[in-house]
Amino acid sequence: MAEESPSTQSYTYHCLCSTLILTTTHEVQSLPHRQEPVQDAALILPPPVEVTRSETIEAQTTQSFSSILLNVATERRPIIIRRDDGFEKRTLLRCTRCKIVIGYSLDDIHWENSERELRPVYLLPGGLLSTAEMVEGKQPGTPAWADQK
Ligand SMILES: [Zn+2]
Structure with missing residues (x-):
């Protein structure tokens, strides 16, 4: 167990509605959280991260991306959060x-000059289910942030 190779293991995670959202070589539970003064304790998914709407992942997983977000829409306009x-x-x-x-x-500003796929993505805690959890029929409570429109 101690000598698991992270490069060959990949994990898949689903939205609370069961849509496949993330395939990654990182185990989400072991990702670092954002620290104070950020209040949301979001999980930091390290770059490179590719965001794609494609449902076919076989070709992409052979590439160098360590994390692929699927079935995810990027908002066109950013929002400003007060810290x-x-x-x-x-x-x-x-x-x-x-x-x-x-x-x-x-x-x-730190990320202004980077390609979007070379930036980390922050995942809201409690928002994703692993495939194993979904198969078990685990029903998490809807996190408070999910009520926001
Ligand atoms: Zn969903």
């Missing part, structure tokens, strides 16, 4: 089926 130490600009990512917000990327 204790200032503001941050977020582009929300929504499930294309149920429109729930599953995460966001940042349009901060």
Whole structure:
């Protein structure tokens, strides 16, 4: 168990509506959380991250991407979130089926010159189910942030 190779293992995660959202070499439970002063404790999905609406993932998983977001729509206009130490600009990512917000990327000045797929994506905690959890029929409570439109 200690010597598992992370490069060969991949994990799949679903929206609360069961739509496949994420295929990744990272185990979501083990991802780092955002720290204070950010209040949402979002999980940090390290780059490179590809966002695609395609449902065919076989070809893409052989490429160098470590994480692929599927069936996710990127909001066209970013929103501004107030933080204790200032503001941050977020582009929300929504499930294309149920429109729930599953995460966001940042349009901060640090990322201004990077390609979007080379930026980390922040996943809202409690918003995704692993395939195993879904098969078990686990029904998580809807997180508070999911009520936001
Ligand atoms: Zn959904």
